[in-house]
Amino acid sequence: MSIITVTGSASGIGAAVCEQLKEQGHxxxxxxxxxxxxxxxxxxxxxxKAAADQAIKSSNGKLDGLVCCAGLGVTAPSSSLLVSVNYFxxxxxxxxxxxxxxxxxxxxxTVIGSVAATQQVAKPHNLVELMLNNDESAARELxxxxxxxxxxxxxxxxxxxxxxxxxxxxxxxxxxxxxxxxPGAVETPLHEASKNDPRxxxxxxxxxxxxxxxxxxxxxADAVTFLQxxxxxxxxxxxxxxxxxxxxxxxxxxx
Ligand code: NAI
Numbered sequence: 001m002s003i004i005t006v007t008g009s010a011s012g013i014g015a016a017v018c019e020q021l022k023e024q025g026h027x028x029x030x031x032x033x034x035x036x037x038x039x040x041x042x043x044x045x046x047x048x049k050a051a052a053d054q055a056i057k058s059s060n061g062k063l064d065g066l067v068c069c070a071g072l073g074v075t076a077p078s079s080s081l082l083v084s085v086n087y088f089x090x091x092x093x094x095x096x097x098x099x100x101x102x103x104x105x106x107x108x109x110t111v112i113g114s115v116a117a118t119q120q121v122a123k124p125h126n127l128v129e130l131m132l133n134n135d136e137s138a139a140r141e142l143x144x145x146x147x148x149x150x151x152x153x154x155x156x157x158x159x160x161x162x163x164x165x166x167x168x169x170x171x172x173x174x175x176x177x178x179x180x181x182x183p184g185a186v187e188t189p190l191h192e193a194s195k196n197d198p199r200x201x202x203x204x205x206x207x208x209x210x211x212x213x214x215x216x217x218x219x220x221a222d223a224v225t226f227l228q229x230x231x232x233x234x235x236x237x238x239x240x241x242x243x244x245x246x247x248x249x250x251x252x253x254x255x
Contacts, residue, residue: 012188184243209244
């Protein structure tokens, strides 16, 4: 069976992904700030390097998969921290683990984006450009200057999704499949904190998917484990919405 690294393994969606992968017989190397095989802080360059080094060491230099779930929501201590974890904590780790992944027969990466990436607030934003230009210090500075965590969040997920799509095209021939899963509202500690936030709580509570309920972490993990499996061998560069119809509702009239 395969060796798969999962970030954000200690909670919510990441924990559900680890559980399913282990049930399927895979070896999982969890990365998180706490309660993980590899305890590391993905908000810093040193933390990302330490996480990658330990994951490579634990897998003897060959990894079959990477699932990037670590992330912060609108209640993050600061917008700069959110940008560092959600965007750079994922994109830099993918770069650092690419060579170990390329040693596998059929490597696959799944990145957790968000339905929030399709919100208009993110697209034209300078913050997106700074992230895509890999300028972490300028992106952090602008994020804090704006002081709008919901803009930082949607921008981080928009930039992350675009980065992954570009990477999928650029590196298609190196054999590493790369897809994004974009969840809607999923009942996790991150979502609970947003629901209780005095600034965003009401909007989050009223944002109900057409299907009439929020998702469970296991329903996101179902999509992730499928994408990591050989059954998804021709799926590459895709964004799969697992959102109870939220994207269809928000972008009705668009594909
Ligand atoms: P969660 O809060 O339950 O889990 C996130 C995990 O990321 C935690 O274990 C946390 O310790 C870890 N993490 C945060 N900062 C880190 C850092 N600096 N270094 C290492 N690990 C760090 O949240 P949830 O909901 O499971 O979120 C997982 C992903 O799903 C996130 O990327 C989030 O943006 C995304 N998402 C969640 C949605 C939801 O409604 N729950 C909706 C759409 C996307």
